Amino acid sequence: MATRRTTTKPPKNISPAPAVCSPCNGSGMVAATVRVGRKRRPVGQQDGLCLNCLGSGLAPDA
Structure with a gap:
């Protein structure tokens, strides 16, 4: 009886997940x-648009 040859499947081209922007964590x-006030005391915080990714949540260099 002939020996059975098994071949491995070639890996699929899986695109990497998009990189997440680090200042806003995506x-x-x-x-x-x-x-x-005159002494510039901190009162609270407000949400603002991330200037690194301009609100998209994806890293601009990736």
């Missing part, structure tokens, strides 16, 4: 501290 929003 959300597209970052917290900005709000300061008021």
Whole structure:
């Protein structure tokens, strides 16, 4: 009886997952501290658009 040859399947071309923006962690929003008064004391935070990825959540260099 002849020996049975098995071949491996070639790996599929799987595209890598898109890189996540590091300052906003992929959300597209970052917290900005709000300061008021003459001494510029911090009062709270408000959400703002991430200027690194412009709100897309994907890293611009990838």
